[in-house]
Amino acid sequence: xxxxxxxxxxxxxxxxxxxxxAVLIAxxxxxxxxxxxxxxxxxxxxxxxQMGLAAHNFESTNGSFPPGFGQTxxxxxxxxxRPTPAVQVLQFLENSNLYNTFNFQFNxxxxxxxxxxxxxxTAGTQIISAYICPSDSSDVKxxxxxxxxxxFASIGATACAELGQPPAGxxxxxxxxxxxxxxxxxVTLDYSSPQTLNGANNPDYLKATGKGTIASITDxxxxxxxxxxxxxxxxxxxxxxxxxxxxxxxxxxxxxxSFTTSVLPPTDLCLAGTRLKYRGQQYYRGIAPTAFFxxxxxxxxxxxxxxxxxxxICAHIAARSNHSGGVNVVFADGSVRFVxxxxxxxxxxxxxxxxGGEVVSADAY
Numbered sequence: 001x002x003x004x005x006x007x008x009x010x011x012x013x014x015x016x017x018x019x020x021x022a023v024l025i026a027x028x029x030x031x032x033x034x035x036x037x038x039x040x041x042x043x044x045x046x047x048x049x050q051m052g053l054a055a056h057n058f059e060s061t062n063g064s065f066p067p068g069f070g071q072t073x074x075x076x077x078x079x080x081x082r083p084t085p086a087v088q089v090l091q092f093l094e095n096s097n098l099y100n101t102f103n104f105q106f107n108x109x110x111x112x113x114x115x116x117x118x119x120x121x122t123a124g125t126q127i128i129s130a131y132i133c134p135s136d137s138s139d140v141k142x143x144x145x146x147x148x149x150x151x152f153a154s155i156g157a158t159a160c161a162e163l164g165q166p167p168a169g170x171x172x173x174x175x176x177x178x179x180x181x182x183x184x185x186x187v188t189l190d191y192s193s194p195q196t197l198n199g200a201n202n203p204d205y206l207k208a209t210g211k212g213t214i215a216s217i218t219d220x221x222x223x224x225x226x227x228x229x230x231x232x233x234x235x236x237x238x239x240x241x242x243x244x245x246x247x248x249x250x251x252x253x254x255x256x257x258s259f260t261t262s263v264l265p266p267t268d269l270c271l272a273g274t275r276l277k278y279r280g281q282q283y284y285r286g287i288a289p290t291a292f293f294x295x296x297x298x299x300x301x302x303x304x305x306x307x308x309x310x311x312x313i314c315a316h317i318a319a320r321s322n323h324s325g326g327v328n329v330v331f332a333d334g335s336v337r338f339v340x341x342x343x344x345x346x347x348x349x350x351x352x353x354x355x356g357g358e359v360v361s362a363d364a365y
Contacts, residue, residue, distance in 0.1 A: 037323070040134040044150075044229070044321075044328050045336045047130050051151055051227050052330035054092035055085070055184075061092075064211035065226075068153055068185030068292060069161035069313075082108050082286035085153040085185055085227075086131060093130055098123060108284050111146065124284050131283055133229055135322040140234045142281040148232050149283035152293040152317065154225040156183030157349040157356070159261045159294050159307075160314040163210060164188045174313050176261050180356045181349075184212040184226055184332060185292070214332075218355045221332035225351050228293055228319040228329040228339075235277030243277045248302075251276040251289045251317065253309025264296055264316045270306040279305065279317070288315030295352030299327040300341045339365045 059065045066088035083104065090099040101123040102108070111124035118124075124146055131149035141148060155161045158176040163186050165177055176182065188210035195205050217224050233249045235242040243249050252273035258265060282290040289305070289312055297303055297318035307315030319339075321327040326340040329351075339348070343365040350358035351365075 037135065041323055041328070044133045044135060044323070047133065048151060048227055048229075048328055048330035048336045049334065050093060050130055051086075051089065052332075052334050052336070054089035055226055056334065057092040058089050059214060064213050065184050066153075067187045067208035067211050068155055068183075069187050069189070069208060069286070084284055084286045084291040086149060086151065086291070087284045090128075093128075095128065095130075098126055098128070101126075102284070108286065111282070111284065120284070124282070128283065133321065136232055137322075138232055138234050140232070140236055140281075142236065142238070142278050144236055146281060147283045148281050150229055150232060150280060151227045152230050152280075152291060152319075153185045153227055154183040154352055155186055155288075155292045155294050156352040156354065157181040157262060157295045158183075158186070159259075159288065159296060159316045161186050161288070161292060162189055162313070167191050174256070174308065174311075178262070181262055181353060182212075182355070183295070183352050184217065184224060184354050186354075187211050212354055216354055217332050219350070219353060219358060222335065223351055223358075223360045224332040224354050225295070226330050226332055228299075229321040229323075229327045230280050230293055230317065231320045231322060232280035233277045235281070238277045243275070245271075245275065248304065248320070249277065249279065251279050251305040251307050251315060253307045253312060256308050256310050259306075259308045259314065261314060262296060264303060265306050267304060270304045273306065274309050276307065276312070287312045288317055293317045293319050295349045298341060298343055298345050298348045299339055337365075 055065055066085040068085060103119040106119045108120055111118055111120050126147045131151055133150040136150050158181040160174060160176045162175045163179055163182055164175055166175055187208040190207045190209050193202055193204040196202055231249065233243060252270040253276055254265060254269055254273035258269055276289055279289050288307055294316055296316045299319045301318050305315060305317045319327045326338050328336055329339050330336045347360050347364040350356060350360045
């Protein structure tokens with residue numbers, strides 16, 4: 001008698017096996033994705049921790065934190081470098097070679113795609129891995145070449161990095177007169193020195209004074225922010241159609257007469273302004289949409305970033321991230337904490353000021 005032939009899988013059995021595999025994949029995939037995001041978030045935390053440490057080393061070496069403003073174009077004054085705090089701390093991030101590539105005799109505001117005529121082209125087109133949050137997957141570069149970043153310096157609970165009242169003849173609504181709203185990188189400017197000296201631009205003209213120091217942080221270093229995250233724009237050339245008009249990736253520029261330094265202008269006023277589609281796209285450029293965030297909006301708000309359109313020196317730029325539920329922030333004590341979107345607005349503003357006199361409880365966020 002011949003043996004029984006081997007029995008194969010029936011169609012139903014095969015479908016059952018496939019269904020079981022599909023269920024397992026459905027169960028495991030979120031866990032894998034969650035693990036990947038946890039790794040990306042951990043790298044983001046490490047990046048901010050390194051920036052915080054670099055800022056402290058800068059303060060120890062120079063007697064203050066990097067000035068967020070100073071020797072900058074205003075009305076009828078010469079052009080000056082305007083390096084961002086991110087550029088100024090490069091030498092303390094094991095990036096001295098890149099830092100030395102910058103020529104600070106030239107204004108960093110104007111780096112373009114002109115390789116031949118731009119002294120800072122090489123430095124301005126670099127990508128610094130420590131300045132990139134891995135959860136922000138975009139690799140779009142402005143003009144296809146300029147270096148981008150995800151970490152901005154805090155200018156406290158105001159939209160302007162400069163403090164005080166400038167002399168007559170300088171534009172209004174470009175400074176913050178309430179020093180209690182200042183963050184670590186806010187400064188005052190010295191207008192007493194002449195614009196030129198011996199026929200050349202005077203390096204002491206508009207020199208930054210009143211810079212942030214450890215001693216000036218009377219609110220406590222654990223309650224004062226240094227850097228936080230922003231989401232980068234996806235525009236290549238800041239032209240129409242690259243970013244949807246209602247996208248939170250935009251920054252909207254409005255006139256100085258309509259701009260308020262400590263309160264976000266109404267949504268309809270912001271949306272009526274000029275769209276700037278290059279937030280986070282120029283890591284070296286010391287203007288608000290490319291360098292600074294403010295505590296005038298809570299993290300990841302459903303409101304639009306709004307700037308003073310005359311020169312974009314002041315802007316309400318919110319901390320934003322691709323992490324679920326909040327943003328990472330490095331504080332002046334070197335710690336990095338995750339701040340939830342749901343934080344009380346007044347507590348968030350208090351975390352931005354260095355000497356506002358506020359008290360923030362440990363469970364406020």
